[in-house]
Amino acid sequence: MTETNIYDDSLVYPEQLEKRPPCQANCPIGTDIRGWVGLIAQRKKLGYTRNEAYLRAWEHLTEFNPFPATTGRVCPHPCTVECNRTEKDGPIAVNALERFLGDWAIKKELPTPKLESDTKHESIGVIGAGPAGLSFAYQMARRNYQVIVYEKASEPGGMLRYGIPGYRLPKDTLHAEIQRIVDLGVEIKLNATVGESVSVDQIRSRHDVLFLGIGAQLSRQLGVPGEDGGGCWTGTDYLSCVNRGQPADLGQRVAVVGGGNTAIDAARAARRSGADVTVLYRRTRDEMPAIGSEVDDAMAEDVRFEFLVAPIRIERRDESIRSVVIQRMELGPPDTSGRRSPRPIEGSEAEIPFDSVIVAISQVPDWQHLGGLNPSGDRLKTTQSGQVANTLWAGGDTLNPGIAGLAIAQGRKAALDVHARLRGLPQPEDGDGSATPVARVKPDYYEHQDPLAVPSRAVGTWLSEPDREIHQTISERAFLEETSRCLSCGRCFGCEHCWTYCNPGGFTRLEEVQPGTYFSLSIEMCEGCRKCVEVCPCGFLSVQPQPV
Ligand SMILES: Cc1cc2nc3c(=O)[nH]c(=O)nc-3n(C[C@H](O)[C@H](O)[C@H](O)COP(=O)(O)OP(=O)(O)OC[C@H]3O[C@@H](n4cnc5c(N)ncnc54)[C@H](O)[C@@H]3O)c2cc1C
Ligand code: SF4
Numbered sequence: 001m002t003e004t005n006i007y008d009d010s011l012v013y014p015e016q017l018e019k020r021p022p023c024q025a026n027c028p029i030g031t032d033i034r035g036w037v038g039l040i041a042q043r044k045k046l047g048y049t050r051n052e053a054y055l056r057a058w059e060h061l062t063e064f065n066p067f068p069a070t071t072g073r074v075c076p077h078p079c080t081v082e083c084n085r086t087e088k089d090g091p092i093a094v095n096a097l098e099r100f101l102g103d104w105a106i107k108k109e110l111p112t113p114k115l116e117s118d119t120k121h122e123s124i125g126v127i128g129a130g131p132a133g134l135s136f137a138y139q140m141a142r143r144n145y146q147v148i149v150y151e152k153a154s155e156p157g158g159m160l161r162y163g164i165p166g167y168r169l170p171k172d173t174l175h176a177e178i179q180r181i182v183d184l185g186v187e188i189k190l191n192a193t194v195g196e197s198v199s200v201d202q203i204r205s206r207h208d209v210l211f212l213g214i215g216a217q218l219s220r221q222l223g224v225p226g227e228d229g230g231g232c233w234t235g236t237d238y239l240s241c242v243n244r245g246q247p248a249d250l251g252q253r254v255a256v257v258g259g260g261n262t263a264i265d266a267a268r269a270a271r272r273s274g275a276d277v278t279v280l281y282r283r284t285r286d287e288m289p290a291i292g293s294e295v296d297d298a299m300a301e302d303v304r305f306e307f308l309v310a311p312i313r314i315e316r317r318d319e320s321i322r323s324v325v326i327q328r329m330e331l332g333p334p335d336t337s338g339r340r341s342p343r344p345i346e347g348s349e350a351e352i353p354f355d356s357v358i359v360a361i362s363q364v365p366d367w368q369h370l371g372g373l374n375p376s377g378d379r380l381k382t383t384q385s386g387q388v389a390n391t392l393w394a395g396g397d398t399l400n401p402g403i404a405g406l407a408i409a410q411g412r413k414a415a416l417d418v419h420a421r422l423r424g425l426p427q428p429e430d431g432d433g434s435a436t437p438v439a440r441v442k443p444d445y446y447e448h449q450d451p452l453a454v455p456s457r458a459v460g461t462w463l464s465e466p467d468r469e470i471h472q473t474i475s476e477r478a479f480l481e482e483t484s485r486c487l488s489c490g491r492c493f494g495c496e497h498c499w500t501y502c503n504p505g506g507f508t509r510l511e512e513v514q515p516g517t518y519f520s521l522s523i524e525m526c527e528g529c530r531k532c533v534e535v536c537p538c539g540f541l542s543v544q545p546q547p548v
């Protein structure tokens, strides 16, 4: 059957159509960055005072992410990678903005409002008070469910508390954001190891739904001779000691094996103890999974890097470590991770003297005592929203070690799914979709504005004040300037161009404007000249053929 063309292609008419911006598409949490930044940037047009705009922006941001002050500090901000402002004069510093607003809310001691007033009768259990479990608990508690979190450590926060050192994420910042979740009514039972102090069967019978957020807390070993014994640490054990303020004697020469965030944090923490630290990594800098700026900072602190080497033996003198025997590597073709795989070079062994070795190559979930929840011990298989079985959901590093943002996202996704199932609501949309390409946006219509410079302490003081935060929160002035750089890709921001250029007067300014809605369009006035589409800087106006 031939299709009848019901459109007259010679005439094209504008339509007001919101599109997804690349920042949101690339944030693992799917945060509506354009939305919350726009509330501040457009506050005058919207008739908000500065404080009203901040409050609305914070409420909008925390719909997605209960930890903005935390992620604003530690997230590697994939949201900025394809920011449409990049080519013009630099991407928007989304994480610095997020951090400012998160800190502002902490200072103001803002409570998080509940979304629903009717108390739900179902009881929700969460195993693990890391970002995945807490994000899940937060979203459920806001919907007025009774939530109990079981946490084996003496403080909540997971790897944010016991992995990431205080000079990157101060404990009081993390504490304040967790306290807000507790203030919603979430009960966190500390020193409660599920599988030991409370059994899996006990919590299964107590709760209607369980969320598993146990992370990946078990460190993999190198599996080389000499590894067992004094002087050998895992990265997470060493960092946990440092973050608990416990003594950890490493000696003067420390080798750190690995190329991820744990390796870099362990190396920098060891530098702070006064040790000479060398990171041994079997690929090159380009393949390192660690956050690039953290590697730069480690280099600035004189952490040494030996690339393309792998330890093959640890030599000991009595009980102490004497040296590490390494083998040089070369890179072969890419492996399943897409990174070029290292291959040993025969006869290239060398011995380097060290007093201790920190192994930080990778972590896996610890299923000990939790067998009932994952009898095979293999990686959990889940649906898109993290459902493992009828009443069991999981998220975060338990599924696959990643970043905090991903753990927060998976906790949120699971909570929205659980809520929809328990209340018989339609399944939430997963929010994936193509982003507004830069081709649609017209950066030339915006004025040049220099990108933000994030303030940091002088490098010379980093090691002498080892626990003090290095990178600082931006000033309010810088915050306001940076929000005004956002192009509002794919969403009207009320620039008036369409209204100014439309000769027949197709656009009318709305008396009551809303974020993203400033002008109405009367298509019957349109002469099809497309001028408005040409001059709409953010790509909100598109063309559509006119039905015949
Ligand atoms: C050293 C290090 C540095 C990192 N740096 C960054 C960074 O800069 N930026 C970033 O975005 N991400 C970073 N990450 C990754 C990020 O911290 C993790 O992706 C994130 O914490 C995972 O969250 P989670 O809730 O899944 O697990 P976790 O944070 O590991 O939390 C799991 C929680 O479950 C608890 N638990 C485990 N078993 C039980 C049990 N049987 N009973 C009760 N409780 C239990 C644990 O005690 C823990 O509190 C880093 C990770 C590490 C290790
Ligand atoms: S969580 Fe990370 S990716 Fe998402 S908006 Fe914040 S900094 Fe960007």
Ligand code: SF4
Pocket (backbone or CB within 6 Å): 021, 022, 023, 024, 033, 034, 082, 083, 084, 085, 092, 094, 485, 486, 487, 488, 489
């Ligand atoms: S300019 Fe703004 S809306 Fe566009 S990608 Fe960058 S942060 Fe997102």
Ligand code: SF4
Pocket (backbone or CB within 6 Å): 491, 492, 493, 494, 495, 496, 497, 498, 499, 518, 519, 532, 535, 536, 537, 538, 539, 540, 541
């Ligand atoms: S031209 Fe300006 S006011 Fe008109 S739709 Fe585009 S962004 Fe909105």
